Amino acid sequence: MSNSIESFIDSNRVKFLEELRTLIRFHSISSISENKGEVQKCASWLKAHLESIGLKNCAVYPTDRHPVVYGEWLEASGKPTLLIYGHYDVQPVDPLELWDNPPFEPAMKGDKLYARGATDNKGQFFAHLKAIESGLKINKTLPVNVKIILEGEEEIGSPNLNKFLKSHTGLLKCDLVAVSDSPMFAKGMPTICYGLRGLTYLEIKVIGPSKDLHSGSFGGAVANPIETLAKIIAKLKDDKGRATIPGFYDQVLPLTEVERLNFAKLPYNEKEYMAEIGVPALTGEEGYSTMERTWVRPTMELNGMVGGFTGEGAKTVIPSYASAKISMRLVPEQDPEEIAGSFEAYVKKLCPPSVKMEIIRHHGGQPFHIPLDSPVIKLTINALKRGFGKDPVFVREGGSIPIVASFKKILGVDTVLLPLGLPDENTHSPNESFYLPNFYDGIKTSVYFMEEMAKYSD
Numbered sequence: 001m002s003n004s005i006e007s008f009i010d011s012n013r014v015k016f017l018e019e020l021r022t023l024i025r026f027h028s029i030s031s032i033s034e035n036k037g038e039v040q041k042c043a044s045w046l047k048a049h050l051e052s053i054g055l056k057n058c059a060v061y062p063t064d065r066h067p068v069v070y071g072e073w074l075e076a077s078g079k080p081t082l083l084i085y086g087h088y089d090v091q092p093v094d095p096l097e098l099w100d101n102p103p104f105e106p107a108m109k110g111d112k113l114y115a116r117g118a119t120d121n122k123g124q125f126f127a128h129l130k131a132i133e134s135g136l137k138i139n140k141t142l143p144v145n146v147k148i149i150l151e152g153e154e155e156i157g158s159p160n161l162n163k164f165l166k167s168h169t170g171l172l173k174c175d176l177v178a179v180s181d182s183p184m185f186a187k188g189m190p191t192i193c194y195g196l197r198g199l200t201y202l203e204i205k206v207i208g209p210s211k212d213l214h215s216g217s218f219g220g221a222v223a224n225p226i227e228t229l230a231k232i233i234a235k236l237k238d239d240k241g242r243a244t245i246p247g248f249y250d251q252v253l254p255l256t257e258v259e260r261l262n263f264a265k266l267p268y269n270e271k272e273y274m275a276e277i278g279v280p281a282l283t284g285e286e287g288y289s290t291m292e293r294t295w296v297r298p299t300m301e302l303n304g305m306v307g308g309f310t311g312e313g314a315k316t317v318i319p320s321y322a323s324a325k326i327s328m329r330l331v332p333e334q335d336p337e338e339i340a341g342s343f344e345a346y347v348k349k350l351c352p353p354s355v356k357m358e359i360i361r362h363h364g365g366q367p368f369h370i371p372l373d374s375p376v377i378k379l380t381i382n383a384l385k386r387g388f389g390k391d392p393v394f395v396r397e398g399g400s401i402p403i404v405a406s407f408k409k410i411l412g413v414d415t416v417l418l419p420l421g422l423p424d425e426n427t428h429s430p431n432e433s434f435y436l437p438n439f440y441d442g443i444k445t446s447v448y449f450m451e452e453m454a455k456y457s458d
């Protein structure tokens with residue numbers, strides 16, 4: 001890269017940071033209907049911002065819920081096209097009382113910016129916009145064609161993005177997708193992420209008597225829905241930490257020996273890991289390390305459970321129902337729909353005749369991975385090496401970005417995951433933060449990525 005882009009980036013740090021703070025101030029929580037207007041305002045601001053940095057054909061595309069923002073620069077004739085994806089929606093902020101600063105008033109402490117959405121995902125995708133801005137400002141051109149797609153529904157499972165992809169295959173036609181929406185392995189360790197887990201999310205409701213019953217008058221004669229639900233849930237995993245759903249592991253690609261060795265080489269301190277998350281011991285599927293358990297093995301989690309009396313004091317009652325929200329993180333080649341089907345059939349079988357059961361299917365997403373010898377990995381290594389001054393490490397991740405699998409399926413292109421976050425940035429939690437050196441190095445990495453992509457295609 002010409003030194004002038006580099007010095008442009010260095011001398012515009014304050015301006016870039018101020019703009020990021022403006023973007024973060026939108027309360028763009030996609031799951032809360034009251035915030036719909038804020039999500040829309042954020043989209044409009046982004047569209048105007050894409051225009052201001054020199055992108056063309058910028059638009060806010062409405063969907064059934066939250067809009068998609070698009071922009072492009074297609075003047076690198078004969079060069080390949082890079083599609084950059086990010087999401088401008090964020091998770092809810094509760095519990096609010098655990099935040100040290102108001103979640104949408106970005107606060108600087110040392111080299112970190114604290115706010116909801118700081119790392120997930122506003123700060124991370126904004127780095128790419130600043131790279132484009134810098135390139136266009138200094139060179140009046142970019143090494144490759146660029147398209148930007150910013151989603152407003154990632155945190156609610158991307159319910160409308162697949163449809164958008166299918167109806168806009170021409171608009172989104174590209175050679176490669178880049179996404180920065182995950183953590184680096186550790187601070188100072190540039191990272192290539194080559195796999196994500198998928199997800200399927202269900203809710204079980206166990207329904208007993210038609211109303212709450214006096215536990216003295218009726219206790220002993222009817223099934224208690226909470227107890228019944230607890231028993232069903234207890235049967236979902238065996239004592240080796242494995243899910244008991246028939247066929248659950250049938251499609252799971254086994255961990256390769258190369259991956260096992262790669263993961264084992266990554267610096268990992270179990271004590272620090274436990275201290276960071278505040279647990280007295282780790283547990284999981286027998287025979288696998290923590291990284292293997294969280295990156296390449298499927299899991300089942302109980303996200304929340306409600307039922308009966310939880311108010312002040314004691315109330316003697318047999319509740320009329322109980323419910324649980326259960327999700328499963330899936331790995332290649334498990335299929336979310338298929339697994340949801342097996343789960344449903346299995347829990348229905350476990351349900352005794354003394355209660356009724358209702359199952360609701362929430363969102364899901366396909367798992368994703370690209371082979372380590374995929375040609376795009378090489379150019380990503382070069383870009384990260386130049387941006388961060390070090391060779392990257394290779395990881396898979398346990399989280400999900402459902403649309404990534406659709407880029408392959410619908411647009412036929414691979415995705416490179418270029419993490420700019422850190423593992424301790426409290427995503428989805430109070431006091432979310434973004435480590436700003438990664439923002440600035442990320443901007444440079446994105447500039448280099450475009451350069452490497454152009455070279456690669458020559």
Ligand code: BES
Nearest residue numbers: 120155156157181182183397398399400
């Ligand atoms: N940025 C995350 C995805 C992520 C987290 C990737 C950690 C790798 C490691 C993304 O915004 C997210 O939270 N995704 C949801 C998807 C779900 C709502 C369908 C997730 O993983 O829970």
Ligand code: MN
Nearest residue numbers: 120155427428
């Ligand atoms: Mn998220």
